[in-house]
Amino acid sequence: MKLAPLVGLVVGSLAGLGTAASPRWNLDSNDYYVLHLERDVQPDHIASRLGLRHEGQLGQLPGHHIFSASVKTEDDVVRRAVQERRRKRSLGGVDVLDSVKSVHKQKLRAPMQKRVVPPPPSGRYPTRRADQPDAKAVEYQKSVMSQLDISDPIFNEQWHLFNPVQLGHDVNVTAVWLSGVTGKNATVAIVDDGLDMYSNDLKPNYYAQGSWDYNDNRPEPKPSLDDDRHGTRCAGEVSAARNDVCGVGVAYDSKIAGIRILSKMITDADEALAMNYDFQHNDIYSCSWGPPDDGRSMDAPGILIKKAMLNGVQKGRGDKGSIYVFASGNGAASEDNCNFDGYTNSIYSITVGAIDRKGLHPYYSEKCSAQLVVTYSSGSGDAIHTTDVGENQCYKGHGGTSAAAPLAAGIFALALEVRPDLSWRDMQYIALQSAVPIDFEEGEWQPTTIGKKYSHTFGYGKIDSYALVETAKTWKNVKPQAWYYSPWLHVNKDIPQGDQGLSVNFEVTKDMLKEANLERLEHVTVTMNVEHTRRGDLSVDLISPDNVVSHISTTRKLDTSSEGYDDWTFMSVVHWGESGVGTWTLIVRDSKVNDDSGKFVDWHLKLWGESIDASKATLLPMPSDEDDADHDVTSTATPTAATTSLPPPADATDTAIPTALPSDHPERPIKPSKTTGESVATETGTESAAAESTTAASSWLPSFLPTFGVSSSTQAWIYGSIGLIVAFCAGLGAWFWFVRRKQRLNNPRDDYEFEPLNPEDAGGDSLGGAPGEKGQKRRGGELYDAFAGGSEDEEDQETGHFDLASRDSDDDSDDDDERGNVNNEKQGSRLLGDGR
Numbered sequence: 001m002k003l004a005p006l007v008g009l010v011v012g013s014l015a016g017l018g019t020a021a022s023p024r025w026n027l028d029s030n031d032y033y034v035l036h037l038e039r040d041v042q043p044d045h046i047a048s049r050l051g052l053r054h055e056g057q058l059g060q061l062p063g064h065h066i067f068s069a070s071v072k073t074e075d076d077v078v079r080r081a082v083q084e085r086r087r088k089r090s091l092g093g094v095d096v097l098d099s100v101k102s103v104h105k106q107k108l109r110a111p112m113q114k115r116v117v118p119p120p121p122s123g124r125y126p127t128r129r130a131d132q133p134d135a136k137a138v139e140y141q142k143s144v145m146s147q148l149d150i151s152d153p154i155f156n157e158q159w160h161l162f163n164p165v166q167l168g169h170d171v172n173v174t175a176v177w178l179s180g181v182t183g184k185n186a187t188v189a190i191v192d193d194g195l196d197m198y199s200n201d202l203k204p205n206y207y208a209q210g211s212w213d214y215n216d217n218r219p220e221p222k223p224s225l226d227d228d229r230h231g232t233r234c235a236g237e238v239s240a241a242r243n244d245v246c247g248v249g250v251a252y253d254s255k256i257a258g259i260r261i262l263s264k265m266i267t268d269a270d271e272a273l274a275m276n277y278d279f280q281h282n283d284i285y286s287c288s289w290g291p292p293d294d295g296r297s298m299d300a301p302g303i304l305i306k307k308a309m310l311n312g313v314q315k316g317r318g319d320k321g322s323i324y325v326f327a328s329g330n331g332a333a334s335e336d337n338c339n340f341d342g343y344t345n346s347i348y349s350i351t352v353g354a355i356d357r358k359g360l361h362p363y364y365s366e367k368c369s370a371q372l373v374v375t376y377s378s379g380s381g382d383a384i385h386t387t388d389v390g391e392n393q394c395y396k397g398h399g400g401t402s403a404a405a406p407l408a409a410g411i412f413a414l415a416l417e418v419r420p421d422l423s424w425r426d427m428q429y430i431a432l433q434s435a436v437p438i439d440f441e442e443g444e445w446q447p448t449t450i451g452k453k454y455s456h457t458f459g460y461g462k463i464d465s466y467a468l469v470e471t472a473k474t475w476k477n478v479k480p481q482a483w484y485y486s487p488w489l490h491v492n493k494d495i496p497q498g499d500q501g502l503s504v505n506f507e508v509t510k511d512m513l514k515e516a517n518l519e520r521l522e523h524v525t526v527t528m529n530v531e532h533t534r535r536g537d538l539s540v541d542l543i544s545p546d547n548v549v550s551h552i553s554t555t556r557k558l559d560t561s562s563e564g565y566d567d568w569t570f571m572s573v574v575h576w577g578e579s580g581v582g583t584w585t586l587i588v589r590d591s592k593v594n595d596d597s598g599k600f601v602d603w604h605l606k607l608w609g610e611s612i613d614a615s616k617a618t619l620l621p622m623p624s625d626e627d628d629a630d631h632d633v634t635s636t637a638t639p640t641a642a643t644t645s646l647p648p649p650a651d652a653t654d655t656a657i658p659t660a661l662p663s664d665h666p667e668r669p670i671k672p673s674k675t676t677g678e679s680v681a682t683e684t685g686t687e688s689a690a691a692e693s694t695t696a697a698s699s700w701l702p703s704f705l706p707t708f709g710v711s712s713s714t715q716a717w718i719y720g721s722i723g724l725i726v727a728f729c730a731g732l733g734a735w736f737w738f739v740r741r742k743q744r745l746n747n748p749r750d751d752y753e754f755e756p757l758n759p760e761d762a763g764g765d766s767l768g769g770a771p772g773e774k775g776q777k778r779r780g781g782e783l784y785d786a787f788a789g790g791s792e793d794e795e796d797q798e799t800g801h802f803d804l805a806s807r808d809s810d811d812d813s814d815d816d817d818e819r820g821n822v823n824n825e826k827q828g829s830r831l832l833g834d835g836r
């Protein structure tokens with residue numbers, strides 16, 4: 001379980017622990033590569049073949065290994081070597097490089113940004129009216145303190161725990177504590193800029209084994225920069241001890257760990273390690289950070305980080321799944337939306353927004369259809385009162401969604417005390433089931449199919465600790481996850497300007513979901529490609545068969561990007577509990593009538609939820625980076641065939657014999673000209689439905705040679721490949737794999753992936769099709785997949801491009817919150833873009 005630090009020490013001592021930004025990796029003098037290898041290959045053989053040094057497995061990720069090169073070069077020499085081999089592979093022979101599935105050269109990049117509260121748009125902080133506390137409430141508060149023996153000096157200021165002024169505007173936790181539930185035996189890891197384990201408020205609950213500093217490569221995540229206060233404040237909200245220092249955490253008997261990643265430049269590999277650190281004991285990862293909340297960014301985690309998060313929900317916490325809690329983001333004043341952030345819109349994270357002590361929506365807290373719940377933070381002239389860096393330092397200005405996420409994480413720890421067997425999905429169910437809707441004037445609430453109310457501003461409502469713990473006590477664990485993926489649905493139509501939008505449909509039948517073993521929905525994701533000269537003009541609504549609407553994308557006035565949506569995945573929790581059967585409608589709007597315009601290219605619907613038959617459920621295979629080549633050839637004959645209920649376990653993909661055919665297929669083929677009209681595009685309000693969808697049928701295979709309407713270079717590739725495929729299939733009489741490489745325009749990461757498409761992991765595009773099913777119903781489908789390049793899950797993986805420059809130049813001037821920092825916090829570390 002402690003491989004990461006071991007690797008760290010090995011690398012660290014090797015590197016002589018210099019003063020580089022990240023001594024662990026010593027990227028000043030070495031190059032580092034993370035290679036995904038077939039399971040049967042010895043990493044040492046790869047190392048000697050490539051002249052590298054094997055540094056060990058990458059944390060908890062099976063098959064992923066770190067290699068170092070003692071010579072630094074701009075060039076990605078490993079990638080070149082593997083490509084070289086791929087080119088020669090058709091000539092035969094055996095090469096250990098055939099076992100390399102992907103290569104990720106590591107680079108330092110700016111860390112993610114902390115979600116401390118930005119200055120209000122007006123530039124003025126509201127001051128709180130000196131409301132008088134309610135006498136009865138004060139009485140109750142005193143009695144709670146005496147019953148629980150709480151004598152912490154600022155407990156009275158911790159209105160978020162008990163609010164004697166605005167009655168009911170707190171997390172309703174006192175009765176939970178009085179019942180003896182205080183977070184015992186649950187551990188929360190604060191993934192942040194450090195944690196002051198020498199604070200007398202945190203020391204009693206500090207969990208050293210679950211803590212690590214990835215910025216300075218050492219076991220203790222002790223804050224070292226002037227700016228490193230954020231993590232300690234978050235930790236205090238969760239687990240500040242019941243003693244004579246400051247206040248208490250909401251789960252004051254829980255254990256608290258610190259994982260430091262936000263204080264310096266970092267590699268994707270280190271961030272991935274952080275997300276799985278001691279994941280059998282760290283139960284909950286509280287993450288109050290993300291890409292910039294500037295209303296312009298559209299960033300997702302890199303593939304290694306995505307893999308780590310999937311690995312966490314599959315293998316963490318004794319296979320019950322790590323619980324990732326993310327702050328929704330503070331960019332609301334810039335019209336930012338948490339669906340443009342790949343961490344908050346991941347189905348594996350619980351996204352938490354903020355409300356203030358009056359129960360109002362604070363100007364900073366972002367809306368989105370991926371937001372599950374909200375809880376208390378700064379606004380209406382006050383903020384969260386918590387622990388600060390120092391032996392006996394308190395802070396009364398903690399705020400932003402940064403302060404909401406740890407509070408939620410602490411409340412989830414209370415639930416884990418009573419029900420340690422809850423899965424990562426159970427926790428999401430319990431959170432939404434017990435959430436309390438608030439602020440009906442502002443929230444734009446809509447009823448959902450299961451009798452809940454949903455607001456893009458407040459999610460399913462605010463967390464009520466008592467209700468959440470009560471719900472947990474009697475919760476019946478849900479069955480394992482299942483999923484259904486539609487084919488890629490091609491639209492290729494200009495988006496009309498104005499409010500009408502371009503509307504497309506996709507019909508999901510009962511049989512499709514039955515075949516996918518999918519009983520009822522939890523998350524819905526839509527991956528889409530839209531070209532537009534000004535991205536911020538776009539918005540997208542997803543309407544379910546039950547007529548429930550998700551605003552999966554919204555306009556953003558500051559987003560002037562001309563990149564459109566490039567395989568971006570939006571997520572919604574609004575359809576939780578629906579059957580999913582019926583017509584799904586997607587409406588893309590370009591509501592600004594101006595010179596900027598665009599085209600809706602294609603989309604892909606994924607329904608995630610609870611399985612029908614638990615015994616048939618399997619784990620989702622690990623994603624991989626992948627190219628976009630399969631957009632244009634949907635991988636199945638009919639939408640039904642796209643169901644994917646039984647993927648192999650992630651590991652199975654690593655055991656398969658390496659039979660991949662080489663492919664250097666460099667470009668995205670032009671879509672075939674066939675149209676089978678599955679996705680009907682209409683301009684809303686008009687009848688001009690042009691069924692332009694090209695979900696080609698598998699039956700096109702026989703006629704495929706003559707009709708493959710692609711560019712000549714692609715054709716050359718195809719025809720060459722067909723020869724190989726035929727020879728190969730005849731020779732092996734079985735499956736073949738395919739290897740692809742992602743076209744990496746504008747990708748600063750230089751990762752790339754050779755992902756074999758075998759009958760198992762190719763299934764439904766490594767999204768997970770039932771292997772058996774696929775074999776039968778998609779005989780042609782295999783070839784189809786081959787050309788498709790298979791996995792579209794993979795495509796989703798690599799959409800994020802982190803903008804180093806923008807992060808580095810981030811302005812730190814508005815570090816703190818509304819009330820200001822009582823402890824003379826210094827502002828402005830160059831690397832730490834605090835305030836936004």
Ligand SMILES: *[C@@H]1O[C@H](CO)[C@@H](O)[C@H](O)[C@H]1NC(C)=O
Nearest residue numbers: 184185186280281318417420
């Ligand atoms: C605490 O958790 C561990 C597993 O992490 C379990 O073995 C133990 O029984 C738990 N203790 C209590 C008191 O629940």
Ligand SMILES: *[C@@H]1O[C@H](CO)[C@@H](O)[C@H](O)[C@H]1NC(C)=O
Nearest residue numbers: 172174175176436464466467
């Ligand atoms: C808050 O806790 C009290 C118990 O102290 C409980 O009666 C009440 O129902 C809780 N609030 C909600 C909304 O469940």
